Structure formats: structure tokens, C-alpha cells
Amino acid sequence: xxxxxxxxxxxxxxxxxxxxxxxxxxxxxxxxxxTCKIAVARGAVDDAGVDLKFxxxxxxxxxxxxxxxxxxxxxxxxxxxxxxxxxxxxGSVKNSxxxxxxxxxxxxxxxxxxxxxxxSGIEAAQHGLFAQNPYVLTPTETTPLGAxxxxxxxxxxLQVRLYxxxxxxxxxxxxxxxxxxxxxxxxxxxxxxxESDSSALKLAQMLASSGFRDTSRVGGGxxxxxxxxxxxxxxEVLRSLSVYRDKLDQIxxxxxxxxxxxxxxxxxxxxxxxxxxxx
Amino acid sequence: xxxxxxxxxxxxxxxxxxxxxxxxxxxxxxxxxxTCKIAVARGAVDDAGVDLKFxxxxxxxxxxxxxxxxxxxxxxxxxxxxxxxxxxxxGSVKNSxxxxxxxxxxxxxxxxxxxxxxxSGIEAAQHGLFAQNPYVLTPTETTPLGAxxxxxxxxxxLQVRLYxxxxxxxxxxxxxxxxxxxxxxxxxxxxxxxESDSSALKLAQMLASSGFRDTSRVGGGxxxxxxxxxxxxxxEVLRSLSVYRDKLDQIxxxxxxxxxxxxxxxxxxxxxxxxxxxx
Numbered sequence: 001x002x003x004x005x006x007x008x009x010x011x012x013x014x015x016x017x018x019x020x021x022x023x024x025x026x027x028x029x030x031x032x033x034x035t036c037k038i039a040v041a042r043g044a045v046d047d048a049g050v051d052l053k054f055x056x057x058x059x060x061x062x063x064x065x066x067x068x069x070x071x072x073x074x075x076x077x078x079x080x081x082x083x084x085x086x087x088x089x090x091g092s093v094k095n096s097x098x099x100x101x102x103x104x105x106x107x108x109x110x111x112x113x114x115x116x117x118x119x120s121g122i123e124a125a126q127h128g129l130f131a132q133n134p135y136v137l138t139p140t141e142t143t144p145l146g147a148x149x150x151x152x153x154x155x156x157x158l159q160v161r162l163y164x165x166x167x168x169x170x171x172x173x174x175x176x177x178x179x180x181x182x183x184x185x186x187x188x189x190x191x192x193x194x195e196s197d198s199s200a201l202k203l204a205q206m207l208a209s210s211g212f213r214d215t216s217r218v219g220g221g222x223x224x225x226x227x228x229x230x231x232x233x234x235x236e237v238l239r240s241l242s243v244y245r246d247k248l249d250q251i252x253x254x255x256x257x258x259x260x261x262x263x264x265x266x267x268x269x270x271x272x273x274x275x276x277x278x279x
Numbered sequence: 280x281x282x283x284x285x286x287x288x289x290x291x292x293x294x295x296x297x298x299x300x301x302x303x304x305x306x307x308x309x310x311x312x313x314t315c316k317i318a319v320a321r322g323a324v325d326d327a328g329v330d331l332k333f334x335x336x337x338x339x340x341x342x343x344x345x346x347x348x349x350x351x352x353x354x355x356x357x358x359x360x361x362x363x364x365x366x367x368x369x370g371s372v373k374n375s376x377x378x379x380x381x382x383x384x385x386x387x388x389x390x391x392x393x394x395x396x397x398x399s400g401i402e403a404a405q406h407g408l409f410a411q412n413p414y415v416l417t418p419t420e421t422t423p424l425g426a427x428x429x430x431x432x433x434x435x436x437l438q439v440r441l442y443x444x445x446x447x448x449x450x451x452x453x454x455x456x457x458x459x460x461x462x463x464x465x466x467x468x469x470x471x472x473x474e475s476d477s478s479a480l481k482l483a484q485m486l487a488s489s490g491f492r493d494t495s496r497v498g499g500g501x502x503x504x505x506x507x508x509x510x511x512x513x514x515e516v517l518r519s520l521s522v523y524r525d526k527l528d529q530i531x532x533x534x535x536x537x538x539x540x541x542x543x544x545x546x547x548x549x550x551x552x553x554x555x556x557x558x
Contacts, residue, residue: 114486134486165482173482176471181494182546183530188463189549190530191523192455192556203444203452207393207413208556214493215460220553223546230534230542241531244470248527251462251469252520255509263509267461267502270468274499277471277487 003154004029004055005062006073008039008048011090011113012064013125016044018158021127029054030122038122056080060150062111063089066224067232071100078105086147092174092225093232094138094167102140107147110138110167112174113160120222128159135160138167175236177277179229180244183237185219186226188212282433283308283334284341285352287318287327290369290392291343292404295323297437300406308333309401317401335359339429341390342368345503346511350379357384365426371453371504372511373417373446381419386426389417389446391453392439399501407438414439417446454515456556458508459523462516464498465505467491 001024005012008030016026020043028045029052030036036048048054055061055077065073070089077087088111091097098110115133117124135155139148156162165173192212195201230237254263280303284291287309295305299322307324308331309315315327327333334340334356344352349368356366367390370376377389394412396403414434418427435441444452471491474480509516533542 114488133488136486163482163485165478169476169479169482172474172476172479173486176474176479176483177487177491180470181467181490183527184463184467185494186546186549187523187527187530188460189553189556190526190545191459191519193548193552194522194526195451195455197448197451199444200448200451200455203442203448204455205556206442207415207452208456209393209412211460211497212456213557214496215464216553216556217493218490219546220550223543223550226546227539227543231537231539234534234537238531238534240470241527241534243473244466245524245527245531247469247473248462248466248520248524251466252517252524255462255513255517255520258510258513260506260510264502264506266469267465267498267505269472270465270495271499271502273472274468274495277468277484277495278492 001025001060001154002027002058003060003062004058005045005064006052006055006077007064007066008035008044008122009064010117010120010122010124010129011115012062013039013042013044013122014115014127014129015062015064015090015113017042017125017127018130019154020044020046022154022157024154027055027058035122042122042125044122044125052077053080058085060086060088060154063087067091067093067097067228070097074101074105074108083107086150088151091232092178092229094136094170096232098138098140098167102142106142107144109143109147109151111151111155112136112138112170113155130155131159133160134163136163136165136170138165138170140167171233171236175233175240179233179237180240182218182221182226182229183241184244185216187219189216189219280304280339280433281306281337282339282341283337284324284343285331285334285356286343286345287314287323287401288343289396289399289401289403289408290394291341292318292321292323292401293394293406293408294341294343294369294392296321296404296406297409298433299323299325301433301436303433306334306337314401321401321404323401323404331356332359337364339365339367339433342366346370346372346376346507349376353380353384353387362386365429367430370511371457371508373415373449375511377417377419377446381421385421386423388422388426388430390430390434391415391417391449392434409434410438412439413442415442415444415449417444417449419446450512450515454512454519458512458516459519461497461500461505461508462520463523464495466498468495468498
């Protein structure tokens with residue numbers, strides 16, 4: 001199949017590497033000439049260019065731009081597409097994306113490959129990035145079945161764990177397990193850093209180890225990604241934060257009242273519940 | 280030197296293994312006969328018994344019982360000790376411990392080896408557990424210098440990163456980097472689990488990966504340890520939680536007001552500040 005990729009970063013580049021391994025012809029578009037050259041040199045695409053016109057002749061296009069540019073990219077692509085071309089995106093928020101794009105392009109399937117590394121950019125692209133990781137498709141009632149089947153036929157051979165759900169369910173779920181943790185974790189760093197007792201702060205910085213490292217990791221990550229989560233999933237992120245604050249207040253309440261058995265019950269429940277999410 | 284260890288769990292057992300490697304004679308006391316036998320069989324102690332009298336003749340004793348039993352253990356040991364015997368503990372909270380024990384035993388040095396594994400008990404004891412990890416001593420103005428020097432001479436060869444600070448500074452620092460993260464992380468698990476939309480909850484459980492895993496790790500840990508942190512370090516834990524809630528509310532405020540540049544500033548600051556605590 002002839003496949004287009006717009007946006008040759010970590011995700012776009014890694015998709016290109018894997019799809020080419022599957023025997024597809026892959027054409028890439030990046031706004032930067034330099035990125036195009038690296039993508040070709042790394043074997044992430046067969047050829048690349050800076051103009052969307054370059055993808056006129058493709059059967060399917062993965063749009064791997066930042067969320068803010070998704071809709072514009074689609075509208076700029078449309079003049080070059082045949083009606084059968086299937087579009088999909090890789091954005092980490094789906095409801096607003098699907099609502100914006102579905103009306104302007106019928107053969108669109110929202111997608112979210114949940115893979116990543118600490119690095120970004122075409123240099124970080126790698127074979128097998130998606131294997132064993134979730135890849136969520138969020139078709140709606142009006143999404144053509146043929147479009148869904150075509151995208152599935154491309155990503156299933158990448159050994160992904162394929163899920164289908166509504167865009168709304170997707171956004172609610174990722175608010176809990178991806179977006180809320182960023183806000184929770186960033187607040188921890190901000191709180192610790194605000195310690196005005198300089199000897200205690202210095203000591204805390206020296207003594208911090210694995211517990212602090214893990215709990216603060218996602219809060220110390222890419223600020224633009226964090227903003228994007230809040231910006232494009234505002235309702236669900238606020239909803240999860242509100243519930244979170246209630247749970248935090250419950251814990252604070254048990255400590256204020258020195259109700260140790262109530263605190264122990266909460267912590268026992270957390271210990272029991274965590275394995276339902278991760279091993 | 281002849282060294283006693285009361286409490287043959289992960290910490291007591293690992294101290295025994297390392298101290299014997301340094302050529303010391305190590306005697307252990309556990310309330311359970313079975314634990315004594317395992318400790319001897321594993322080489323964590325030269326000999327072990329269930330009676331504190333067993334340690335009558337030692338130069339230094341590491342008290343490795345849970346915090347709740349520290350003070351009682353000391354008072355029960357006193358009848359058997361020579362006045363020169365140096366006592367130290369390994370409790371993860373220091374202010375209340377030092378305030379309780381110092382008046383009843385002059386040669387006492389508060390200590391906190393900040394090493395651990397997910398497992399506990401004598402079976403989990405291991406050589407080199409303390410190497411490259413912080414070991415905090417919390418002497419006060421009245422702690423005899425000879426007592427401090429003796430404990431240092433025992434733990435320095437274990438390749439620990441040795442720190443000295445006041446008991447109060449210790450408790451404030453560990454509230455930030457150890458106790459607060461547990462409450463923050465447990466609240467996250469409690470919040471996610473409370474989702475009443477069952478399809479979103481199920482999806483969240485399937486999609487949770489490294490971000491959720493890391494942020495929830497310490498909140499899903501040993502409930503008794505979490506309670507103990509709050510119970511013995513109440514003032515500092517509540518103080519850190521109060522600051523944390525303010526920082527969380529700041530983030531919630533920026534999202535409610537859709538003030539994305541303010542949110543980005545907070546997240547950029549978190550990204551800059553985290554490396555001051557951990558690499």
C-alpha cells in the first residue's frame with residue numbers, strides 16, 4: 001500500500017520504519033527540509049518533502065503533527081486527496097479531534113498509539129516502538145467500516161494491543177491514567193521546591209531517591225505536552241482533578257484527626273486496587 | 280567489636296550480613312525463634328536468641344524494630360547494658376524517637392539508613408544493601424561525641440553516603456521526599472478507582488502504563504509503613520500536604536481559567552526543579 005505520514009517526529013518516524021518493514025511504500029511530509037533528509041537517511045520513509053501535495057496519491061495518511069495543527073493539516077490536505085483516502089491521527093486526545101475532523105473528511109479514524117520514550121524527534125524514531133503497547137482507535141457511528149478495516153490492517157502487524165472505544169471514553173480514561181498523574185506529579189515537585197527552610201530543602205534534595213524519583217517523573221516531563229493535555233481535554237482533566245482533591249482531602253482529614261485505622265483502610269485499599277491497573 | 284541487633288528483618292538482617300563481613304561479632308535478638316534460626320543459617324548473625332539479655336555484653340546495639348516498639352525495647356534493654364554501650368536505631372522518623380530515648384539512655388545516636396527493597400523480612404536481607412545509599416545520623420547537642428564516632432566507625436565501611444542533621448531537619452526533609460509522595464500517590468489510586476463510569480474505568484485499567492505505574496508505585500506500597508509515617512511525623516506530613524494542596528489548587532486554577540501560559544510556566548518550573556532532587 002502507499003502510505004503518507006505528515007509529521008516526522010518520534011511517532012511518525014517510528015510508524016514509517018515499521019510500515020516500510022511490512023512492505024509498504026511510505027512517503028513523508030515535514031515542514032523542515034532537514035527532517036525530511038534525516039527521515040530518508042534513517043529509512044523511516046521512502047521519500048519525503050515539505051509540501052502536502054507530495055501525498056496526493058496515497059491510500060492512507062497518518063497525521064502525526066501536534067494536536068494544535070491537526071485540523072489545519074487535514075483541511076490543507078483535502079484538495080489533494082482522492083475521496084477514498086483514509087486519514088487517521090495519533091493525537092493523545094480524541095473527542096475534540098474527532099468532532100473537528102469527521103465533518104470535513106468522512107474517511108477519518110481517530111487513533112492513539114500509546115507508546116513513547118523520553119526522547120522526541122526523528123532521531124528518536126525506532127523499530128518496534130508500538131509492539132505490545134496499546135493502540136486505541138476511536139471510530140464513531142458514522143465512520144465507514146472500510147476505513148476502520150484499512151487502518152487496522154496497517155497497525156495490527158505492528159503487534160500492537162488494539163482497542164476500540166468512543167472518543168469520549170478514550171478521553172475520560174486517559175485523563176485518569178495519563179493526564180491526572182502529570183498534574184499530581186508536577187504539584188509534588190512544586191510543593192517540595194517551595195520549602196522556605198533552606199537547610200531542610202537542601203537535605204531533601206540530597207536524600208531524595210527512588211520514591212521521589214518515580215512519583216515526580218511525569219511531572220518533570222515535557223511542559224508543552226502537559227499543557228496540551230489540559231487544553232484539549234479540559235473537562236475530563238478538571239473532573240479527575242476534582243475527584244483527586246477530594247481523595248487527598250480524605251487522607252489529610254484522617255491525619256488531622258489522627259484516625260490511623262481510617263488511614264490504614266485507605267492505604268490498604270490503594271494497595272489492593274493498584275494491581276487492577278498495572279502489575 | 281561485639282555488636283547486637285534487635286529485630287532481624289530486612290534492615291537488621293542486612294546490617295548483620297555487612298557487619299560480620301567487616302569482622303565484627305554480631306548477636307541478634309528476634310521475638311520469633313524461627314527468625315533467629317534463619318538469621319543464623321543465612322549468616323546474618325553469629326548467634327541469635329529471643330531474650331534481650333542475650334545482648335548484655337555488646338559494645339553497640341542497632342535497634343531495628345518497628346517505630347512503635349523502639350522505646351519499649353530500649354527500656355527493656357537497659358537493665359542488661361553497661362553504661363558504655365552505644366545504642367542506635369534505624370527508624371524512618373527521628374524527632375519523636377530521639378526525644379523519647381535520649382533522656383533514658385545517654386549513649387544513643389538516632390539513625391536512618393535510607394535503603395530498602397520491595398520485600399521485607401529476614402529472607403530479603405542482603406549484602407551491600409546500604410552501599411551508595413544515604414545513612415542519616417541525627418545526634419543532638421547532648422549526644423556524646425564518642426558515641427557518634429563509634430556508630431560512624433561501624434557504618435562508614437559499608438560505603439554509605441553519611442549525613443548528619445538535626446532530628447527536626449531530618450523529619451522535615453523526609454516528609455517532602457518520602458512521606459508526602461506516599462499520600463499523593465495513594466490519593467491518585469483512590470481517585471482513579473472511584474470512577475463510576477464503568478466502561479471508562481475498565482478502559483483506564485487496560486491502558487494504564489509506565490506513567491501511571493511510576494506515579495502510583497509508592498501509594499500502592501505497605502499500608503502500615505504509610506500509617507507509621509503519618510503517625511510519627513504528623514506535623515511535618517500535614518505541613519507538606521497543606522503546601523501540596525495549594526500547589527495543586529494553583530494548577531487547577533490555571534486550567535479552570537484556561538490560562539495556558541500560566542500552566543506552562545508551572546510545568547516548565549517543575550521540569551527545571553526536578554533534577555535538583557534526582558537525576
